[in-house]
Amino acid sequence: MDTDQKLAPLRKGLLEFLVLRIVSGSSVYVADILRRLAGTEFATQEGTLYPLLSKLRREGLVDYRWQESDAGPPRKYYALTDAGRAQLAELDRYWAQINKTIAELGN
Amino acid sequence: MRQVITVSLNGRAYALEDDAHAALGAYLAEASRALAANPDKDEIVADLEQAIADKCDRCLSAHKTVVSRAEIEAIIGEMGPVDGAAPSPAGAAASSAGAAPAGEAPRAEPASPPPAGAGPAPRRLYQISEGALVSGVCNGLAAYFNLDVTIVRLAFVVLTFLTGGVTVLVYLVLMFVVPYASTSEEHAAARGVPFNARVLVEQAKQKAAQFTNSADWKADRSAWTREWRRTRAEVRRAVREAKAEWRAHRWGAAPPGAPPGPPPSPAPYAAHVLSGLLLAILGLVLAAFTIAWVVALLSLAFTGSILGWWLPHGVSFWIAIVVLIVIYQLVAWPLKAARRAVYGARGVYHAPAVAAWDGIVTLAVLLALGWYAYGHVAGFHDLVEHVRAAFENFADSV
Incomplete structure (x- = not known):
């Protein structure tokens, strides 16, 4: 329990990174994002994800377009913008760097 | 349904x-x-x-x-x-902490400022009629002091014996003076706990965090379920009460057929206490006056004098009775009107409840008078003893 709590801020910080990664693959619908995250350590709920996506959109990293669905009203499909792709590339590099540092310090 | x-x-x-x-x-x-x-x-x-x-x-x-x-x-x-967590539009890095995976550390970072006016929850003495034995005074005291109601009731009974009945008077006074908790806010204030959606959700968040992070999650989950059921019951009760209050207001205060008005805004606590006192005093005055009037009427009927005061010459017995009735109406009507106005100011006016209260108050005053007369008026004492002896003889013969 203690370890889990200690790692909570880490997961929290990484969630944005992971959402950018998921959105980068193809244009996705919120339920897709939740499904991808469910079952991982980063399982997330709508209550958290919608505000986060709204923030990313305001920062110009993702955007959405409306798409008709077979059942129900049109859905928002999210995709990365150019700025989002640049940010994700930077985060990827940074993450690789962190991994390297951790591995080196361990030995 | x-x-x-x-x-x-x-x-x-x-x-x-x-x-x-x-x-x-x-x-x-x-x-x-x-x-x-x-x-x-x-x-x-x-x-x-x-x-x-x-x-x-x-x-x-x-x-x-x-x-x-x-x-x-x-x-x-x-x-x-x-x-x-309100993300700052400029600082992306700082605000990236805003998104938390489900149910994590709501206590570590107060995600939002407390609502305006949130301080320590107010704690006030109310009567609580749910589960009350008599009027809800003990129930309210138990909630106020966070004690089991049984302990408060036992204390009341023990104190009644120790003080020779003074506690009963205290109870009666509290019964009249302390307002009833009728809205959910008042129920919360009676227990000194905050009651609003934000707090409920905040509690839920904490429970969820404990649940997610705990190793013995099974125990936590059942505790969380219990807590949720309790909260749910509370919300349901609050809704029921709000409806009941609305209905009471509508049928009590508005003439039938009138458009339903908004529910009455609960009067402030001090006004409640004051109106409770006023109601008690008005009720006692009215009861005392009614009894005095009945005694005067009986005295006129049986002795021809009103409590030792002989009718002036030329005033007939029947005119005296009519005058007495007019006097009663003149005195009692403003008293009753004042009581109705005070009840109205308390938000709800239940005609049957008011009538029941008047009856109880009158009975109590009569009993007190009888008890006093039994101890201090020799004639009344003898009469009671005589009736008792006659009743015992009758019981023996049967």
Whole structure:
């Protein structure tokens, strides 16, 4: 329990990174994002994800377009913008760097 | 039979059971509050409503058109608490901490400022009629001091014997003076706990965090379930009470057929206490006057004099009776009108309840007078003893 709590801020910080990664693959619908995250350590709920996506959109990293669905009203499909792709590339590099540092310090 | 409330979720109509509606309303109100500082608040709330609507669709079919409380609770559980950390539009790095995976560390970072006016919850003495034995005074005291009501009742009984009955007087005074807790806020104030959707959701968040992070999660889950049931019962009761209050107001104060007015705003606590005192005093005065009047009437009928005061020459017996009746009306009518006005100021006027109270007060004054006369008036004492002896003889012969 203690370890889990200690790692909570880490997961929290990484969630944005992971959402950018998921959105980068193809244009996705919120339920897709939740499904991808469910079952991982980063399982997330709508209550958290919608505000986060709204923030990313305001920062110009993702955007959405409306798409008709077979059942129900049109859905928002999210995709990365150019700025989002640049940010994700930077985060990827940074993450690789962190991994390297951790591995080196361990030995 | 349940009441169903139709709501619009992002533009589509959904039928919810009344307590499901209350739960969803609390969740969305909390979401709006948490997002108050967010520039995209409206859009996020619309997204959330859409997500809830989608989940409701899952529960509905051609043969099931109403969403139940249990289903809404499950949906709210799936949605999770709304992350209210207001992201700063400029600082991306700083605000990236705003998104938390479900149910994590709500205590570590107070995601949102406390609501305006939130201090320590007010604690006030109220009478609580739910589960009351007599009037709810002990119940209210128990809530106020956070004791078991049985202990308070036992204390009252023991004190009654120790003080020779003074405690009963104290109870009577409290019964008249202490207002009833009728709204959910008043019920909360009676226990000194805050009661609003935000706090409920805050508690839920904490419980969820404990639940997610705990190793012995099974025990936590059952505790959480218990807590949720308790909260749910509280919300349901609050809704019921609000309705009852509204009905009482409508049928009590408004003439039948009049358009239903808004529910009465509960009078402030001090005004409640004051009006309670006023009601008690007015009731006692009225009762004393009524008894005096009846005694005067009897005295006139049996002795021809009014309590030793002989009628002036030329005034006949019947005229005296008419004059007495007119005097009674002249004195009693303003007293009754004043009582009605005070009851009205308290928000609700129940004619049967007022009549019952008047009866009880009159009976109490009569008993007190009888008890006093038994001890201090030799004639009355002898009369009672005589009646008792006659009754005992009769009982023996049977």
